Amino acid sequence: TYNFCAGPAMLPTAVMQQAQQEFINWQGQGCSVMELSHRSKVFMQLAAQAEQDLRDLLAIPDNYKVLFMHGGGRGQFSAVPLNLLHSGKTAEYIVSGAWSLAAVEEAKKFGAVREHDIRQKTAAQLRSMVASSDWQIHEDAAYVHCCPNETVDGLEFTDLPQTQVPIVADMSSTILSRPIDIARYGVIYAGAQKNIGPSGLTLVIVREDLLPAKDAAIPAILDYRLAAENDSMFNTPPTYAWYLAGLVFKWLKQQGGLAAMAQRNQRKAETLYRYIDESDFYRNDVDPAYRSWMNVPFFLADEQLNDSFVKQAEQQGLLALKGHRMVGGMRASLYNAMPQEGVEALVSFMKDFAKVNG
């Protein structure tokens, strides 16, 4: 089977097999890694290795802390303003789709925000805005928040505002899909359940000078400084998820790192978009310049066929293609663990389905 779920998403088969093999007795410890103290030497080594592998993959500069936190992407919707939005300051939010909208709604609980809603802009307007850096970011803002890959809308943009203001990026559904220049960001965060590992675990990469003050009134579990000073072990971290993330990072290195993943991901996405564009039976409404490599929403010409499309796809081992409830239609998520063969199997099914029903 190929699982096209937007998250929790499929993990690499090799990772699942290794986890299964060492599930009960991890490295001769006589117990599962899940049952080990997070403060044991062996677990601390595992944790440090996972961090190092991630640092290698993303070339994370030394002045950034890597935090393994709880609470998912939504936890960070609260953590970001709590850590970074100091009184008297305003935070800027670029609203490009469903998830950045959810982020700004949460931030409003904690302080002043300004929204830049780009959802209705045409691709041409977006392009000229990016080209002229005309995002109208206030240079005294605490930070500017964006979501470079909108999981629901299938919109991805790699162009960022040119600004001295720290950029905070929700990379939940794009992290590790391609190389990124970490130094352009103040904070990057990601829920793990797409390209990293099991849900709940949350990765935060934060520039050191943005850590909050020591005495800041921030719930301890969301406090970046506390997490950094305690090697993400202020409380019990999600240890099993951390272990699985570590296996994923090793797998990514074996695949040739993020440059190799970028090539594969681009090819997968192109395979699917090319067929959708060729076909009269399916369509994708996102401008080609801003189409996501990771999440491909598409619609059938006859929406009444949606249920039978999903059902027949499942019978062929193509899982979780039903679109997000807010958008409808279909959505195929093509995260790192999805092989090219999975996309080809999907395209072949789509062709057959269109032939019979078109």
Ligand code: PLP
């Ligand atoms: N941000 C993005 C871009 C997402 O895709 C998601 C979930 O799919 C979230 C945030 C919310 O993540 P979580 O469910 O881990 O809180």
